[in-house]
Amino acid sequence: MTENFWKDKYPVGVAAEINPDQYPNILAVLKESCQRFADKPAFSNLGKTLTYGEIYKLSGDFAAYLQKHTDLKPGDRIAVQLPNVLQYPIVVFGAMRAGLVVVNTNPLYTARELEHQFNDSGAKALICLANMAHLAEQVVPKTGVRTVIVTEVGDMLPTFKRLLVNAVIKHVKKMVPAYNLPKAVKLNDALAKGRGQSFTEATPSNADIAVLQYTGGTTGVAKGAMLTHRNLVANMLQVKALMGANLNEGCEVLIAPLPLYHIYAFTFHCMAMMLIGGHNILLTNPRDLPAVVKDLAKYRFTGFVGLNTLFVALCNNEDFRKLDFSSLKLTVSGGMALQLATAERWKEVTGCAICEGFGMTETSPVATVNPFSAIQLGTIGIPVPSTLCKVVNDDGQELAIGEIGELCVKGPQVMKGYWQRQEATDEILDAEGWLKTGDIGLIQEDGYLRIVDRKKDMILVSGFNVYPNELEDVLATLPGVLQCAAIGVPDEKSGEAIKVFVVVKPGESLTKEQVMEHMRANLTGYKVPKAVEFRDVLPTTNVGKILRRELRDEELKKLGKK
Structure with a gap:
């Protein structure tokens, strides 16, 4: 599509x-x-x-400590291995400032995985929990x-609470296995050593690498x-441009359940929200639903950033449904496809429509998003400003327009390339700056985009393309389904056959026959699964x-093909 089309x-x-x-x-x-919003709350966690x-x-x-008390030099890599705690933004911004x-x-x-990442990135420092x-x-x-x-x-945390929380985690919950790192420095000691010391504020060029974000592990x-x-x-400017009209500077309170080390949460909470002075509520363990609620x-x-599985889990939590959503x-x-049934349920429970976007680690990550004033459920919205799609x-x-193929993206948020992997970079990024996303989609007449599925997840049944997202969307509407997934497995007759996996909601029951009947009633013949497996998780x-x-790998192993 030309620039004029968008x-x-x-x-x-x-x-x-x-x-x-x-x-x-x-x-x-x-x-x-930090000057404009100096007195405004930036991050909260565990009551602090x-x-x-x-x-x-x-x-x-922290920047002063790194410069004065270590031999680290500008451009060196520092691995930050932290969950959603207050230390995360301090360390990340301190490292960048150094x-x-x-x-x-x-x-x-x-x-x-750690050994691979540290050696591949050439990391010289590590901060970990x-x-x-x-x-x-x-x-x-x-x-x-x-x-x-x-x-x-x-x-x-304040002294007494710090000692209490750390003691409970270590001695009561037994969540800190014994370790021996005699040369390791405690973060609080590092901050104390850097306090009041002058340091040289880094002045990187806009072409310099800020973050090495690893991807493709699966x-x-x-x-x-x-x-x-x-x-x-x-x-961050693109996100603000499409979302900013709905947000008031220095006033928004945003729930951050997704890990900040993941690019989706990192860019939204640490980057884009910084521009508007947002208050980010860091949830350290989103899997602990009672604690989250x-x-x-x-x-x-006023804002909630999540993904399909989290929305489903919360809407099925009785205490969550009782919360005050008036703000x-x-x-x-x-992060993953939003199912229509999930979006409708969230709107019913909270009164707030879900705005779905699309992106990849390689696009920093936001490439497209639904404008708040014109949400189209089932689409990933329009390209963020200064971005082209084809x-x-x-x-x-x-x-x-309207034809299905691989989605490609071009814009200033597209990565420089993969670290020390020119061949892999050339496979995904062409000389004109177009990035192949690996996602199958289409562009509508109105400029909104739809993702059909991941290219590599597509199932080929007797020559017909079947997209797991569609099957999962249908299956998610069956009462009693908590989570589901669809995959293709080898089949002598049709090349591939469809198998679905279902997690049933607590206290409810489903049979294979009920699943098959629902799928037959809503899908054409070749899209109906041949096998159903119920799982706890x-x-x-x-x-x-x-x-x-x-x-898929589990199924291939069963068949002796992997």
Whole structure:
């Protein structure tokens, strides 16, 4: 699609373009926002709130420590392995202010995954939670990491509460396995050493890498997407442009249940919300629904950022349904396909429509989003400002409006490439800057886009394309279904046959016959599954996205094909 096609697709008041060079780097945005919103709350966790002014001061203390008390140099990589705690923004912004490149690291990684990421990124420093320090003890000697900083969950809390929380986690809940890292520094000691010390504020160019964000772990070796300062600044401006009209500066309270080390939550809460002075409520363990609901009850929250599986779980929680949603005006969905049944249920429970968007780690991550003033359920919205989209066939030729093909994206938020993997970069990113998303979709006449499915998840039944998203959408409408997934399995007659997995809601029951009858009533013959399996749980990523790949691999093993 040409640039002109998109220009008149934006709602009144939304510019079709942003200036990605409005700020020289992320640090310029941080400084401006922390001055403008100095007394406004920035992040809250476990009952403690830090203002923007406090975040700026503490991140400066950490930057001073890194420059004065370690041998780290600008451009060095620092792995940040933390869940949603107050330490996260302090450490990330402090590392950037010292000129380091942040390598976001999943706290749930195994020793093998950590070793790969640390060696692949060339990380020289690591900050981790004490709960994971036993893994660091195993991994660090096999890598180039020389500086290790350890923190405990309650380290940012007032003294008595800090001691209590840390003691309970360590001695009562037994969540901190023994570890031996004699050269490791405690984060609070590092902040104390940096306090009051001067340091040289980094001045990276907009082309310099700000974050190495690893991706692709479920489809092969994880690769580091090089996200530059310009990429992330562009994306925060793009998000603000499409969402800003609905948000009041310095007034919004946003629930952050998704992990900040994941690009979706990182860009939304740490980047875009910084621009408007948003107050982010960090939920450390979103899987603990009773604790989540208890936290939510304390705030008159105006925004909620989540994904399909979390929305389903919350709407099925009786205490969640009793909360006061009168202030909620914004719910954003990403990370996985939003099912229509989920969107309708959320609206029914909270009174707030869900605004679905689309993105990838490689697009920093937001590429498209539904404008709040014109949400179209079932679509991923329109491209964010300064972004072009097109759909191509297997030969790379652009397809017409309404035709189904692979979605490609071009814009200032598209990554620089994969870290030290030129071949992998060339496979996904062409010389003109078009990024192949690996998603099958179409563009409507009105400019809204629909994703049909992941290219690699498509099922081929007797020559017909079947998309798991459609099957799961239908299955999710069957009363009693809590979660579901559809995959293709090898079949001698049809090439592939459809198998569905179902998790039944607590206290309810379903039979295979009921599932099949529902699918037959709503789908054409070749889309009806051949097999149904009931499970207690389905495998998910760290943010709750169902792993069809893992289910497929299990089936192939059963058949002796893997």
